[in-house]
Structures are given as structure tokens and as C-alpha cells.
Amino acid sequence: MNPLKEALKIKDQIIAWRRDFHMHPELGYEEERTSKIVEEHLKEWGYRTKRVGTGIIADIGKEGKTVALRADMDALPVQEENDVPYKSRVSGKMHACGHDAHTAMLLGASKIIAEHKEELPNKVRLIFQPAEEGGNGALKMIEDGALKGVDAIFGLHVWMELPSGIVGIREGPFMAGVGRFDIEIEGKGGHGASPHETIDPVPIAAQVILAFQTIISRNLNPLESGVVSVGTIKAGEAFNVIPERVYMNGTYRFFTQETKKLIEKRIEEVLKGIVIANNASYKLKIEEVAPPTINDSSMASLTKRVAQKLGLKVEEVPKSMGSEDFSFYLQKVPGAFIALGIRNEEKRIIYPHHHPKFNVDEEVLPLGTALEVGLAFGKI
Numbered sequence: 001m002n003p004l005k006e007a008l009k010i011k012d013q014i015i016a017w018r019r020d021f022h023m024h025p026e027l028g029y030e031e032e033r034t035s036k037i038v039e040e041h042l043k044e045w046g047y048r049t050k051r052v053g054t055g056i057i058a059d060i061g062k063e064g065k066t067v068a069l070r071a072d073m074d075a076l077p078v079q080e081e082n083d084v085p086y087k088s089r090v091s092g093k094m095h096a097c098g099h100d101a102h103t104a105m106l107l108g109a110s111k112i113i114a115e116h117k118e119e120l121p122n123k124v125r126l127i128f129q130p131a132e133e134g135g136n137g138a139l140k141m142i143e144d145g146a147l148k149g150v151d152a153i154f155g156l157h158v159w160m161e162l163p164s165g166i167v168g169i170r171e172g173p174f175m176a177g178v179g180r181f182d183i184e185i186e187g188k189g190g191h192g193a194s195p196h197e198t199i200d201p202v203p204i205a206a207q208v209i210l211a212f213q214t215i216i217s218r219n220l221n222p223l224e225s226g227v228v229s230v231g232t233i234k235a236g237e238a239f240n241v242i243p244e245r246v247y248m249n250g251t252y253r254f255f256t257q258e259t260k261k262l263i264e265k266r267i268e269e270v271l272k273g274i275v276i277a278n279n280a281s282y283k284l285k286i287e288e289v290a291p292p293t294i295n296d297s298s299m300a301s302l303t304k305r306v307a308q309k310l311g312l313k314v315e316e317v318p319k320s321m322g323s324e325d326f327s328f329y330l331q332k333v334p335g336a337f338i339a340l341g342i343r344n345e346e347k348r349i350i351y352p353h354h355h356p357k358f359n360v361d362e363e364v365l366p367l368g369t370a371l372e373v374g375l376a377f378g379k380i
Ligand SMILES: [Zn+2]
Pocket: 097, 133, 353, 354
């Protein structure tokens, strides 16, 4: 069986699925329609399926090790600005990260795998998960047994930084771990004309934000990477009133436990020091959201061999400070997160992930399907 030939045979079908999902985007944990369509097909093709909320676990095959393939199905709260016939029909929601393509590619692979199940050297587990975008849907799937008996796992993500059709593979750390902090600085409010009678939390917050910029530049080893970004800040309602409190939150990124701990420690120390020096008080909530995505070296090289055997062009993809909840699977089972290039200047498919003009070069969809089929048949 030639996975690429099989995938090209159903190319139109894969594109049609992708466009259908694209027109009907659903946010995290609301993937009712999408999962219903996926489940109906899987049952029709002979998979043993299990529901996990709006997620689906499906098995096929009798012998050998178990290879898991994962797709995420959720969309984003973004208003689409593409002028295409398959534009999102739901106002304020859009598949702006390409999860519609992931679902369609894996559905295509599922069909081909089922048609050739007698030749399968492995058992195959499909994981169609909800809520990748900030909802940690992967965790829910794992809690409900998605990784039980699984020997290797692979997940594909369309990738705007890579030219169309290139398979991006990386051994070891690939995507960053992500954390979130929420801060409340409490001072003493009062009249804007009498600052001396108040403890103004606004300049305190300003000092904190500026001092946070030195955590990466002055505290972290320059050869390591990390990010601290304040994302929101909220203080006061009136132009002539000194508010009682300032709220802010933000994100931090890391690749190692040492960096994570250093950032968390410095956020608290810097905040505490500045607040105390100003006679104010604070509340801090700081927590890891997802660990870094770290590919197993042998699974990454297996992916490379499978892709090259299919005649696909492979490149090493640079690390990214973005994050992926696929990291939770990789914490438990060896596997690889794989990038699939979709950038196409001629078609103006150049806008970054989560942008209202994000789009996918659909020519790559059968390539992703073929790669997934190749991995299902791979010698793990
Ligand atoms: Zn995304």
C-alpha cells in the first residue's frame, strides 16, 4: 500500500471535510457537530469508538504495538476576514489555527487505515480531542484513558512558518511550556489631586511591569530562553480618582524546570519587593498551564524516515515559544509533534496562526494524511 497514492485518491474528500468544519467552527468543549460527524464516519469504517465529552477515542487492529494519532477539533473566538466560499458561517468564531485541517487529515487517514486494516502491523488509536486552545483538552482525554496501552503517539500541526508541503521535524524540545500569573496590587485610593493622602497602586504597577522586563534580560542565563509578558492591566474608572487596586495578568514561557522555577521565583520577589517599598500589598496567583512539548528522538527520526519514504521534503523546524497541550501526551508516552508547512505566498496564505486572515494551503492536506497513515504502519 502506498499511503501517498491512497491519500491523493481521496484528496477532494479531505478538502471537502476541511471546508465543512471550517464553515461550522466550534469553540473548546463545544465541538458537538464536529465530533458527531467524525464519530459517524469512524463507526461506519469499523472503529471501536468511545466518547469523552466532545472528544473521541477510536481503536482498530488486533496485533502488535499501539500507535496513537491525535487531532484537535476546536476553533477560536476570532471573526474571520477571509473572502472565501467556505468562510466561517458563525459570527465571532473561526478555525484560525488550522484544527479544521487536522481533523480532516486524520479523518482521511482513518479511512485509509480502515480500508487496509488486514495489513496493519500495529494497533491504531485515534484521538480526536476537544479544547486545545487554552482548555487543556488533552488532559481530559488522558484522564479518560486515551493513552492506555499506547506505545507511541504522533500529532500533526499545520505550520505557517514553513513553506507549503515541507514536513518540519525536531528532536527534543519543540514548543515551550506555558504558565500564567494573576496579580492584584492593593494601595489606598483617594482624590486624584491629593496623591500624598493615598497609596497609588498605578505607579507601583508600572514599576512592577518595568522590573519584570529584567527577569529574562538580567536573571536568566542568556543561553537559555524564556518569556515574561504582561497581557492585561486594569485600574480605576475615573480620570480624577486614584484607584484602590490594580489588576494585571500575563504569561511566562520556558523549556526547562529550572527556567520555570527561576521565572516564578523572580516574579514573586520583584513584585513583593516593589510593593513593600511602597507600603502597598499584593495577591499573586501563579501556575503552570502546560509543560514544554518535548519530542522523543527516536520517534522524531522515525517520522523523518516515514516522511522521506513518502517522498516528502523534510526540514528541521526551529523551536517555538508557543505552546501545545500535546505536551501532556508526550509527558507520558514517547512520540513526536510534527509541523506541516502551509505557507504559500502566491495564494496569499501568509497570515499567522490566530489571525483573522489565517488560511491553510489545502494542497498539503493529502500529504498530512499520507504521513499519518505511514506512521500508523511504521515500525515503532
Ligand atoms: Zn492555536
